[in-house]
Amino acid sequence: MKTLEIENVHANIGEKEILRGLNLALEPGKVHAIMGPNGAGKSTLSKTIVGHYDVEVTEGDIRYKGKSILDMEPEERALEGIFLSFQHPVEIPGVNNAYFLRMAVNAKRKHEGKEELNAAEFLREMKKYLEMLGMKADMISRSLNEGFSGGEKKRNEILQMLMLQPDVIILDEIDSGLDIDALRAVSEGINMMKDGKRSFLVITHYSRILDYIKPDYIHVLKEGRIIKTAGSELVAQLEEEGYESIEEEA
Amino acid sequence: MEETIAKYKEDFDLFPDADSKLEYIFDLGKKHKTLLPEEKNDDTYVHGCSSDAWLVGECKDGKLILRGEGTSEMAKGMLTLLLDIFSNRTTDEILNFNPEKLHDLGIIELLSPVRQQSLQAFLKKVYEYAQECKEKA
Numbered sequence: 001m002k003t004l005e006i007e008n009v010h011a012n013i014g015e016k017e018i019l020r021g022l023n024l025a026l027e028p029g030k031v032h033a034i035m036g037p038n039g040a041g042k043s044t045l046s047k048t049i050v051g052h053y054d055v056e057v058t059e060g061d062i063r064y065k066g067k068s069i070l071d072m073e074p075e076e077r078a079l080e081g082i083f084l085s086f087q088h089p090v091e092i093p094g095v096n097n098a099y100f101l102r103m104a105v106n107a108k109r110k111h112e113g114k115e116e117l118n119a120a121e122f123l124r125e126m127k128k129y130l131e132m133l134g135m136k137a138d139m140i141s142r143s144l145n146e147g148f149s150g151g152e153k154k155r156n157e158i159l160q161m162l163m164l165q166p167d168v169i170i171l172d173e174i175d176s177g178l179d180i181d182a183l184r185a186v187s188e189g190i191n192m193m194k195d196g197k198r199s200f201l202v203i204t205h206y207s208r209i210l211d212y213i214k215p216d217y218i219h220v221l222k223e224g225r226i227i228k229t230a231g232s233e234l235v236a237q238l239e240e241e242g243y244e245s246i247e248e249e250a
Numbered sequence: 251m252e253e254t255i256a257k258y259k260e261d262f263d264l265f266p267d268a269d270s271k272l273e274y275i276f277d278l279g280k281k282h283k284t285l286l287p288e289e290k291n292d293d294t295y296v297h298g299c300s301s302d303a304w305l306v307g308e309c310k311d312g313k314l315i316l317r318g319e320g321t322s323e324m325a326k327g328m329l330t331l332l333l334d335i336f337s338n339r340t341t342d343e344i345l346n347f348n349p350e351k352l353h354d355l356g357i358i359e360l361l362s363p364v365r366q367q368s369l370q371a372f373l374k375k376v377y378e379y380a381q382e383c384k385e386k387a
Contacts, residue, residue: 119270119277120261127264141266 001066003028003199004049004082004168009060010224011048018044020224021060026168026199033202033210035235036221037243042203043087045221046172049201050084051077064168078104079111083166085157087173087203092144097156098126100144105163129162132192134185150177158189169193170201175209187212207235220246251347254335255354268360272324275357279326285319298371300364301325305372307379312340314383316376324365328372331355336376341384349373 004026011019018041026032036042048055049062051074061068069077092100106116117125123140130139133155145153154174161169171190175183190200190213202213210232218234219226220243228234228246237245265271285294285304294304301322308315316337318329335352336344352358352369361369 116280118280119274120264123264137266141270 002026003065005063006049007061007063009048009062010058011044012056012058013044013054018224019048022225024219024226026201028199029194029196030216031200031202031213032217032219033204033215034219034221035204035238040221041224042221043172046084046170046201046203049170050074050082079108081167082170083161083164083168084170085161085172085174087176089145089153089157091146093146095144097142097144098123098140101126101160101163104160108164126159126163129159133159133189134181135159151179151182154178154186155182158186161193162189167197168199168201170203172203173205174202175204175206183209184212207239210235222246251335251339251343252351255351258331259355262356271357272360275327275331276323277327278330279323282320282326282330283317285317290319296371296375299325299368303329303372305375307383309383309386312387313338314341314344314380316379325368328369332372341380341387344376344380345384
């Protein structure tokens with residue numbers, strides 16, 4: 001069974017139709033990269049999957065593990081195991097980073113019928129990943145993303161992913177604004193999550209992250225539709241010839 | 251008992267400040283179990299505790315089995331922690347235990363004077379039960 005199936009989805013933001021009959025199926029254990037020019041609908045696609053309030057789906061369906069999720073609230077989709085790493089993570093002053101993440105982790109554990117982690121169990125786990133991602137220990141007591149550098153914000157997104165252990169992982173331009181060390185750390189975190197079952201949807205403009213997270217499929221998104229799907233060899237063609245060279249597949 | 255204290259010390263050391271250490275005590279209270287209504291009586295009442303608390307002590311095979319119930323969040327957390335340290339130990343282990351070792355936890359000094367007094371009241375009750383248990387054996 002496909003992990004996520006997007007079938008003929010049309011979606012608007014405001015009055016404007018952004019996704020225009022988009023079809024995409026994520027396979028278990030596979031890394032799908034979405035590339036496309038600015039304004040193609042890449043971020044709208046990620047927002048549509050997680051149920052962002054800005055997006056109105058006017059046609060089509062999205063099924064997660066065989067079940068339609070269009071009527072589910074964003075938090076229900078998250079509890080079920082769909083994770084989105086934001087392109088621009090939001091700063092929330094006054095909300096402690098560790099408390100926020102612990103509440104999210106325990107809400108998901110509760111949903112899965114597992115015992116909640118107490119504060120010490122949680123911190124032990126969190127510190128392990130902080131170290132792995134090269135993050136400072138004070139991330140525990142700081143407010144969520146407040147005053148974080150671009151790299152720290154993206155590492156924090158990956159920390160959330162590692163702690164939440166989702167089944168479908170959508171990474172919206174996780175590589176933007178990262179220096180090479182941060183890119184390596186973030187990629188290492190993502191690669192740790194590969195278990196042959198989880199599906200990844202990596203939205204990116206650049207090929208460099210795909211050197212670290214080897215994609216199984218490259219999908220080109222243009223004007224709200226996937227116009228081409230191929231293996232990783234497509235990246236080189238895109239780098240060389242740009243999106244204009246890509247002809248829509250029949 | 252020292253091993254259990256060391257285990258908790260490791261936990262408390264994970265927290266960066268006093269507030270989060272105290273919050274962890276509240277967190278421990280989530281595992282707190284209650285007593286039967288008939289077990290909460292004058293004999294089991296912990297006198298000197300800042301909030302109502304009861305402690306039941308039973309001797310079994312030379313060991314003291316303790317169960318307790320507290321009413322405040324702090325009492326519930328501290329009881330969970332202390333019962334883990336003191337319950338199911340031989341009477342000699344308890345009577346020979348130096349309560350100063352509880353300071354190794356790194357949290358006793360964070361407790362308010364009233365709560366430190368509650369801790370003393372708890373310890374007094376535990377030692378009374380241990381003494382009775384030893385005498386019966």
